[in-house]
Amino acid sequence: MPITYEMENTDNNSLAITLRPYRLSDAEDFLMYAGDERVTQFTRWNTLNSKEQALSYIKEFCIPHCYCKSICFNDRSIGFLFIKPYDEDNEKCRAEVGYVVAAEYWGRGIATRALKMAIIDVFKQFTDLVRLQAKVLIENKGSQRVLEKLGFQKEGLLRKYTIHRGTASDLFMYSLLSTDPMP
Template sequence: MMVWASDGEVARFCRWEPYKSLDALTDYIRIVVLPHPWFRAICLRCRPIGAISVTENTGGDRCRGELGYVLASRYWGKGIVTKAVELAVALVFRERPELERVEALVDVDDVA
């Protein structure tokens, strides 16, 4: 995870700054990733190259989930995230029948 979490090109489109230390990233994994209700690795040949998550909204918006993803920059432009999103959405709808919609916010500067 440190490979993409410390990459400034990757973090440019994320809500976090690049991680500079393994300790800080380990804290993030412990505090955010492990307790997250739906967070999965994106793997290629059994190696993690990114992550995808669906966060549940609250209150009257519980029927919607927000999708987020991150991918190591060396794998950009290869259709990997497109396939990961297809698989994740199908799986999350099976696991979370209360969801009616999965949405994602986009950064207008992220041309892809």
């Protein structure tokens, strides 16, 4: 069942952002952002360069995933979001968050609104979940701002935590608890 959030653009026209499961027919739209170096530079994705690669990713990662949503404008995929609760019994209290928005839609509050919808939804759906966390490259200021706007706390710096594009890189760790106030 898709979930919808009404938002207003600067002209006060009401626009509907929807979160829904991925479909194979999203492949071309998926390639629009997963094939764009401006988007992938801060992610773990290799930049895709064909519709077939997009189709495989949707088939193998998005569709089987327990919470991977297409962020849509008028049902067209313009972004990607996942929230992955850990599987182990003693780690089910936390989940990892990730998201991207197609570059032509940046700066319109879409990631913030989509993530807010998903957060409300997952805390209802996964009853053991109390903590969401996101690890962000230190140079990724836009993503840090999205998390901060939603009330995530910056917990600290994870030094040389991941290999990003061949280089050991620092990450900031952010978290939001189910009991934290969310704007």
